[in-house]
Structures are given as C-alpha cells and as structure tokens.
Amino acid sequence: MLLLIKNADVYAPEPGGRCDLLIGGGKILLMEPDIRIPRKHCEVVDARNFKAVPGFIDGHVHIMGGGGEGGFATRTPDLPLTDAIFGGVTTVVGCLGTDGYTRNMAGLLAKAKGLEEEGLSTFVYSGSYGLPLRTLMPSLEEDLLFIDKVIGAGEVALSDHRSSQPTFEAFAQVVAMARRGGMLSGKAGIVNVHLGDGARGLDFLRRILAETELAATQMWPTHINRNPRLFEEGIAYAKGGGFVDFTTSTLPSYLEDGEIPCAKALRRMLEAGVDPGQITFTSDGQGSLPDWDPSGRLQEISVGRVTSLFPAVRQAVMEEGIALETALRMVTANPARILKLRAKGRLAVGMDADLVLLDPRDLEIRTVVAKGRLLMKGGRLLAKGMFQ
Template sequence: MSCILIRNADVFAPEHIGINDIFVVNGKIVALGRDLVINVPRLEVFDAKGKTVMPGLIDQHIHVTGGGGEGGPVTRCPELKFSDLVRAGTTSVVGVCGTDTETRSIANLLAKVRALSSEGVSAWMWTSNYAMPPSTVTGSVRRDLLAIPECIGVKIALGDHRSSFPTEQEVMHLLSDIRVGGMISGKTGFLHIHLGDMGNVAYDILDGCVNRGMPIKHIRPTHCQRHAETWARSVAFAKRGGVIDLTCKMGIHGDAAHAVADALDAGVAPGNITVSTDGYGSMPRFDEKGEMVGLTVCPVTAIWDEFKTLVPLCGMERAIGFVSTNLARNLALPGKGVIAEGADADLLVLDGALEKTEVMARGRFLMRAGEVVVKGTFED
C-alpha cells in the first residue's frame, strides 16, 4: 500500500480552498483538510509549505504515435516521449492520429495509449484520423466505443484540403453511430473535429447537424482559432452551447491564451473553452528570412506556457479550468481535473514563480525538486 501525506499545501482545487493537507492512498485522494492526523505504517510525508498545489493538466490532442508525414516518409514525426508529459505537467492525455491514414494505424495508437498508461499517466484515444469513412480497430465506430475502454470518440477532419470532404448527411450518420455507441458502452461519445482553414465548410455541416436535432454535446471542434473565418464560426458555436478547443502557440491571436480572452470578451461561457497542444504534430522551422529550414514537433510543454499566460489574464482558478477541469468535465473523465476526496491523485506542486517542482500522477511522484524521476521504458 502506498501512502503519501502532503502537508501545508495552498490548494487550488481548482477553487482556492487555502492551506490543506492531502492524504493519498494507492493513487486516490482519501482525505483533504487542515492538520490531518494520519497514523499508518510506511507513511511518506511531503511538506509543501510555501507552495501551491493544483490538479494535473489534461491534453486531449497529442499525436502520441507521431504526426506529420505530409512531406514523405522522412517527415514522419517520432513517437511521444513519456518524460515530455512529465515536464509539461500533463497527467492525462487523449491520443490522436492525423493526416497519415496508411502508416499510422489505429491499433498502433491504442497500443501506445496503453503503454503510456502502464508508464504512469492516464490515457485515452480518439479512434480514426482525418478520413471518412472512419478508420477503426474493430471495423465499427460503435464497436470501438463498446469494446475499447480507452476509446472516447472519433476524430475526423472538416474544412481542410486533406480531409475526405464528407457531406452533412455522412457526418450526421457518423454522429448517430457515436451517440448510439456511447449509449451501449456507458460513455457520452464525441466527434473530435480537426478544423482546417475553410471554416464555413466545416461549420455549415456541424451547425446543420445540430439544427437537425443532434445534441451539441457530441460535437467537439479543435484548432478553432487557426483562421479568422473559422474563429468567428467557432465563437458562435460556443455561444449556442458547444465546447471549443484552442491550440497552443498558433492561430490569429498568436497563442491560445489570448484566444481564450477574446472568447470570454465575446460572451462565451468559460466552461465551454479548453486548450490542447497538438503535441508531436509536425511544425516547420524558419530562418530570419522566413525560409523553412527544417521540421520539429509541436511541444507538449506549450500547454504550461499557455497556462502561465492565462493566469494574469483571467486568474488562477479559471486558468486551471481551461487546461484541466473543463476537459475532465466536458470529456466525462471521472476523478480528473479536481482536488477532492475520492479523486485521482494527479497533482502539480508549484513554487512562487509558477514553476513545477513536483508532478504526481495516480499517486506516484514523476518529478521531484524540478527533476524528472520517472521516464519512459526506452528513455535513458
């Protein structure tokens, strides 16, 4: 039995509840309160005096098996390294596939998601990629949702030159499969949509499906701020009750944090906004003349940079929502995104400069004193 007592933490749960002790047993928070009296064998005590503790981050869009490939085999991105998640403070991840429907199989995605879970974080997946009809493991969207615990929904692309350009009726049919698959599997079921630059193409379809009676809760667009037209339609979609996902370090605002602020100013409910990284997707590098000189991957650590920008813009409690609590609630991930009795012990310990000193996932320290102490299976 693993027992850890975190004392004297200034807790944002995400609500600021002040100085508390947190008692963790076998990966769960079993007690939260002031001056807890705990008497159990082999108790580890960690003193967090002078530090802040918040929920671990949740990233719903990482190419865990590597994205890219649009420039031929040499441009295929590498797989996600576990230690990068630790450095980011990301304790829960949803893996995705992208453009490459041929060499990046969904079975491979599932295997990587399970590997990440074994290594120490919580992991789920979107089945399929950019294509229609969807690519699945079992041959059916409904069966993937039913038979694969890690599968929470389906990914497609709309309004992008790399998409399959499905019709509204085809998307409606897919949403019906997701809805029914969710019903029979005990999940909500979501359609996670990569939005391209053709915002009207995508949203004419999505709004049409909602207007025909499909519950808006099943529709989850991402990369919403990449283009002015796409952004305007995304804000309107969120104001009618949809949830929009903003991508780190990209788009018309320059970053996700200022897109969040713009959406709030436009009247979007804070709970309807989330942030993700597009981690391990391909990202071009340019020289001072604007010429592309190479490729790198989108960093999963960008979510922490966005969080630190969000704090002065909208406050600590709301900032935590955009990178953690809102995702847990909107994706129906029980025990995530909060610090409460019965929740998973996914915790970040921060110093006064909002730098991570400790990262805990499922009750296990992955970072101590600012150093990664748990790495992936094949990492040095």
C-alpha cells in the same frame, strides 16, 4: 506506501485554502488541515510554499507521432513520458491525424497502453482524419462498447485540403454513431473535429445542430484560434452552447498569419460573454506543424509539444489577467467534464490522485503526481520512459 502532501494552497481548481492531501491506492483519501500519519507509513511532501492544482488533461495528442505531409522523413516521433511529466500532463487522449495508414489504431492503442504502464492515464479516439472511419472493430459503436480506452472518434478533418472531403451526410453519420456508442457504453462518444483554414469553417457542425436531432455535446472542434475568421465563428458557436478548443502548439509563421495565441483567445472569448465552461486548451502534441505557401507547397514543418499546454495557462494568468482558477479549468475540469473522465480534473476525496505543485511566484511546475505516484519532485525528474 501512502503519500502525504502537507500545507498546500489548494486550487481544486477553485481556491480551497490551505490543506493536506492524503493519497493511497492512486486516489485522494483525505483532504483536510493537519493530517497526522506516522512518517514510517508514508512519504511526505512539504508543499507549504506551493499551489496544488489538478494534473493537466491534454485531450488531443498524437502519442505515436503524426504528420508525414512532406514525405516519410517528416513522420513525427512518438510522445516520450518525460515530455508529459515536464508539462504537468497526467492524462492524455491519443489520436491519429493525416496519416491513418502507416500509423493505425492497433499501434495507437499499444502506445496508449505503454504510456499507462509508465505512469500516465491514457485514452484514445477511434479513426483519423478521413471518413469512413478506420476502427479496430467493425464499427465505432463496438470500439466504444468493448475497448475501454476508446472514448470517441477523431480527429476527423473538415475545412482542410488534407481532409477526405466528406459529405455532410457522412459526417453526420459519424456523430450519430458516436452518440449511440457513447450512450450504450456510458462514455462521452465525442467526435474530435480538426478544423483547417478552409472557408467552410464550422458549417458542418452548425448544420448538425440545425438539421438533425444531435446535440453540440457530441462534437469538440479544435484549432479554433487558427485564424480570425474561424475564431469569430467559434465565439458564436460557443455562445450557442458548443464546445471550442484552442491549440497551444504553434509556429512564428502561424502567429504572423493571424493565429491568436491561446491566452489572448481565452480573454477575448470571456470578454465576448462565452461561458468559460465551453472552452478548453489542447497541445496537438507530437502532431506535425506544417507551414504551406499560398499554392499549397510545404515550406517548413515542425512538431507540436505537450509542454506548450501549461505555458498557455500561465500566460493567461500572468499576461492577460485571467484568474488562476478560471485558466486552470481549460486543462482540468472542463476537458474532464466534456470527455466524461469522472475521476479526473478535480482535487477532491475519491478522485484520482493526479496533481501538480506550482511555484506561486512564477507558476512554474515543480512537482508532478500521477495516479498517486511521484513522477517529479522539486523540479527533479523521478521517472523516465522505458527507452529514454
């Protein structure tokens, strides 16, 4: 059945004015005022009092769980479909983290396929924190070429006591493999880079640009807002053409130790002259949030949530005074461009029918459509995962 969204105030993410959207076959078929279709042929959603925005892309989610830094009991749970729906997240990119052993690429790919069957669009990175990469096929290039859902590598950990402490040469080889595999497959071939609190910060990424022929577009460093020093490095890196990603899941202790909330980090980078197209938000959903004391002992551990993603966008608009169309780019058009998800991140004819209706008074999520299917309508959940 066709789906007709009537009278929405469209942000594509740029403001587009009042418009109807006709959806069929998982795509946006028409976008124009006053589309008329006999009601017997379509379901109609009255969006007269709502803003229609693209469905959110979360480019860093531990969809099958992560963690384990405190032993087996601290392995975090996998992503339930309803968390994504409540968060307005219609596309997720799954990754492995510290634990690339009890969690592996076969399980990651299976979980991604399961979430796809339940209604989301899903992709994955090949590998985990450590190098050499543990891939599904003999090489990263072959994963990119022959496994549709693989769009890059990661999250490779640098400047962190949990990393495999790779040499610069080993890291450069991964970026080179991602470049080759991306070119041959027509994919992004991005390397998602976890950055810890270590003093080396972005050093390896800067050396890639200075000492090799590889471009900044092959690397996507995350957790840039985790401390003031790394954040200042991130400003310079982004002004030089690199991408930077802020993590929306946090703990009070992280903020007390100097982590910069995403909304404030966005405002500060924009004020510093960073191109807004270089910045993204991701949630680190289902990843562990460990709090270490100065001697490296684990004090507490929690779990990241995809439901933290859009609240950071809302705070940027409502507390930091950033235009809605700019803040939306952090979770729509920007990650779609960086990850070469060509049918995602925008509301336009021919694009995938992923959209969210927001209440203009408080920017709360009210309705979620993924691949043309209503998953939530007027705040009422219409879909759940198989075992929820």
